Amino acid sequence: MSDRYATFARSGSGRALVRRLGLPDPPRLRRYRPGDPLVPGPVLLDAAPNGRMRAPVAILLGGAGVEVRDPLMAVANPLTTPTDPAAPASPDPAAPTSAESEATAAAGPETTVAIAPAEPGTDQVPRNAALIFDATGIIDSTGLRPLYDFFHAHARTLQPSGRVIVLGSPPEVCASPREATAQRALEGLTRSIGKEFGRGTTAQLVYVTPGAEYAIESTLRFLLSGRSAYVSGQVIRVGWQPADQPYVDWDRPLAGRIALVTGAAQGIGAAIARVLARDGAHVVALDVPPVGDTLAEVANSIRGTALQLDLTAANAPTRLANHFAGRHGRVDIVVHNAGITRDKTIARMDPAWWDSVLEVNLSSQERINDVLLARDLIPTGGRLIGVSSIAGIAGNRGQTNYATSKAGVIGLVQSMAPVLVGRGITINAVAPGFIETAMTARMPALLRQAGRRMNSMAQGGRPVDVAETVAWFASPASGGVTGNVVRVCGQSLLGA
Amino acid sequence: MSDRYATFARSGSGRALVRRLGLPDPPRLRRYRPGDPLVPGPVLLDAAPNGRMRAPVAILLGGAGVEVRDPLMAVANPLTTPTDPAAPASPDPAAPTSAESEATAAAGPETTVAIAPAEPGTDQVPRNAALIFDATGIIDSTGLRPLYDFFHAHARTLQPSGRVIVLGSPPEVCASPREATAQRALEGLTRSIGKEFGRGTTAQLVYVTPGAEYAIESTLRFLLSGRSAYVSGQVIRVGWQPADQPYVDWDRPLAGRIALVTGAAQGIGAAIARVLARDGAHVVALDVPPVGDTLAEVANSIRGTALQLDLTAANAPTRLANHFAGRHGRVDIVVHNAGITRDKTIARMDPAWWDSVLEVNLSSQERINDVLLARDLIPTGGRLIGVSSIAGIAGNRGQTNYATSKAGVIGLVQSMAPVLVGRGITINAVAPGFIETAMTARMPALLRQAGRRMNSMAQGGRPVDVAETVAWFASPASGGVTGNVVRVCGQSLLGA
Secondary structure, three states: OOOHHHHHHHOHHHHHHHHHHOOOOOOOOOOOOOOOOOOOOOEEEEEOOOOOOHHHHHHHHHHOOOOEEOHHHHHHOHHHOOOOOOOOOOOOOOOOOHHHHHHHHHOOHHHHHHHHHHOOOOOOOOOEEEEEEEOOOOOOHHHOHHHHHHHHHHHHHEEEEEEEEEEEOOHHHOOOHHHHHHHHHHHHHHHHHHHHHOOOOEEEEEEEOOOOHHHHHHHHHHHHOHHHOOOOOEEEEEOOOOOOOOOOOOOOOOOOOEEEEEOOOOHHHHHHHHHHHHOOOEEEEEEOHHHHHHHHHHHHHOOOEEEEOOOOOOOHHHHHHHHHHHHOOOOOEEEEOOOOOOOOOOOOOOHHHHHHHHHHHHHHHHHHHHHHHHOOOOOOOOEEEEEOOHHHHHOOOOOHHHHHHHHHHHHHHHHHHHHHHOOOOEEEEEEEOOEOOHHHHOOOHHHHHHHHHOEOOOOOEOHHHHHHHHHHHHOHHHOOOOOOEEEEOOOEOEOO | OOOHHHHHHOOHHHHHHHHHHOOOOOOOOOOOOOOOOOOOOOEEEEEOOOOOOHHHHHHHHHHOOOOEEOHHHHHHOHHHOOOOOOOOOOOOOOOOOHHHHHHHHHOOHHHHHHHHHHOOOOOOOOOEEEEEEEOOOOOOHHHOHHHHHHHHHHHHHEEEEEEEEEEEOOHHHOOOHHHHHHHHHHHHHHHHHHHHHOOOOEEEEEEEOOOOHHHHHHHHHHHHOHHHOOOOOEEEEEOOOOOOOOOOOOOOOOOOOEEEEEOOOOHHHHHHHHHHHHOOOEEEEEEOHHHHHHHHHHHHHOOOEEEEOOOOOOOHHHHHHHHHHHHOOOOOEEEEOOOOOOOOOOOOOOHHHHHHHHHHHHHHHHHHHHHHHHOOOOOOOOEEEEEOOHHHHHOOOOOHHHHHHHHHHHHHHHHHHHHHHOOOOEEEEEEEOOEOOHHHHOOOHHHHHHHHHOEOOOOOEOHHHHHHHHHHHHOHHHOOOOOOEEEEOOOEOEOO
């Protein structure tokens, strides 16, 4: 499961060889460790005129203890200007190029005051850990220029494993086709930045429904933190969330929650169980009887419950529902992680292989959801989380059965999300790309290397990266996050 | 622009080497030539129980002179059984494998009568040119099995450059989440088949709105014919079309239509102009004054009109509108093909490069559409067609400006389609992948080779492939085709 190439490429002699031959140079990704600050440096925030996200973001991040560099706010209130003693009080007239001057000028004459400390070359001040641009004010394609101005001027100020977040309005709710077109265009920008910036930078587009400005806190925190190390090039939609959102302890957001994780004995499932437990949940770890021993180890290590069950059995939904009804009276978080592959071209595939993959990866999950929902075991604030796959998005040779099942998981999320809104329950899915597991370790070497490198991070992800994404969906603060399918793939080149 | 590798790989010695080394083996694609039959062989048609597309497809194809092999119809009316004298009257009991027996049994006991002649090994009868499966009857993921049965049994009966078409219901209009989930799952199947079948096979999923069953004729013909040689792995939506659809001459469907093609002096634009003219349209070929000579050549060769105009000029929309108002009183088909690239990372990009790409590729097109629509120059039956790009879908390093503009084109299509439905005007876009043009010929050799090979056809497409797709959108019979973005990319591996 180790990536020997990455270890080699980061060594002294390896690094030199990697540069000379133009080989992939996988950066060491910043990943979350408990106790870490949200971001390891300041966040530069700017907006196109009339954006509605600037103030909410500044307030949410300020409340989270993040140093926000906002040119506008710096002007409005000089007390919030970065107080680094080494920062020049006014811009060095020699530093900005003519393009940069023009860029800052476009955002208002005073912006140079606060932007200057973040310019490259002035090494006395910390580089930015994140660049956030509020593009919600853009209502026409001719108004897209401020995006260029911002990223042109500040691209080089970003730390390794930096974060780029563009905030927009969902095209489908825009007031005019012109506005919808401009907002849809943002996707081309953020996906390009994700491929361009490198060095572990992630770039996302977050569409925020008007009125849901303050519902983005969990998403903002997830994307800024090391929890989203391997999530890049994604489009995320955040909408209204129920008003009765409870107080959230951001270090243990899942405290008091009951979670079910299927396929929890190993790999990604075990990682999900561990991360949900770390975040405070009581985890019921489920897997099939043959892996009962490893399942018990996982459950014990997180003080959870081990549950041996074959989910494809006719009575499985009822038994599962009975378990939660009897022990906990409810289940807050359901993670349908259990999945199998039975790869073969369809001409050579045994019918049993088709049936079993569809049954385990899709149909059994639908039945379980329906029984849990019918028996009202998933309360308001409940979370359904599926596991799709890049194969479910793009298709894959030899995986007609698997890709069909994983495309179905996307359909499940998209069709159930509107139905569940009224009950205050969200449904989302992760779609892992190349994750370093026992399964990928068995791939042919060349294919494995290609899979690892063909993404913006030039490396495979880890099970924990998928698990952190699941935990973000699971958070009680993510009530506005529903109907999303988020890839955990380091922005893999592969897609549809 | 020639693909020397493909020529070599198809040569006697080349073919042997390609096989021994496991190199890509680009098949020779079946492309349309005037006078060709719609498909070069029979079409095998089957359906899951209760499908609503089986009869319409059989009727439409029968009317087009296509030999339809439908197990159900063969039983219902023995006279329609293939009359090939060499075909066995009953199946060879030794031929089908046990899996195939099971497959055919699932579709009804009598199906072997008609399926048998299509089995591989019975070389007396022609192989199938296309496999069409009507999946509209599937209302639950547990009902997906007939898809396996059909493709498992018949995958090997397909000719080179064969066609796979799966027909479904749009998930967004399905009656239940279960049905929407199953219908969405179809995408994983068709995309996998596209990657699996090879030999120039294309595979598409066509979602047909209930009630629009007979609106699919132009789409069915396009997908079956050699016109769609380089279109694969696509999801296409067909909805209602205005009832006043005129009679269509399928050899010259655009007869009497006035078409505008921008950027028509060379490459893809010139190919679009030629194909629209071939299909009967009077083409106004537009380009900038510096390429006036080549523009005139293109226009003369198709008996069209050459129009020199810089579309980014402030008065361009008005001048264009005046041209059509004065000469033709209208413009039926508007193809916004003009586009430029100015590649550079955003940190190094000149602001003028950002502005010009956004202006040419997106904003000027919006202005032109709006003026033409405001002056009522686009009549009922009008067609707006944009050109997006894989970069607009997936983003690309060094193309923040280009990808933003091309993602905007997608937004334009999606936001304008519902607005234009009431006027009987459609709007769609093509998204070309690697197309062999003067532009791609200038790419670095290694990148060019990778771009060519990383798709299900193992070769680059031709400008005519994009043009044929545009002509399908432009057809008067495509009134139900709107809001689509269709890639012409040979099912490139790259995506989002």
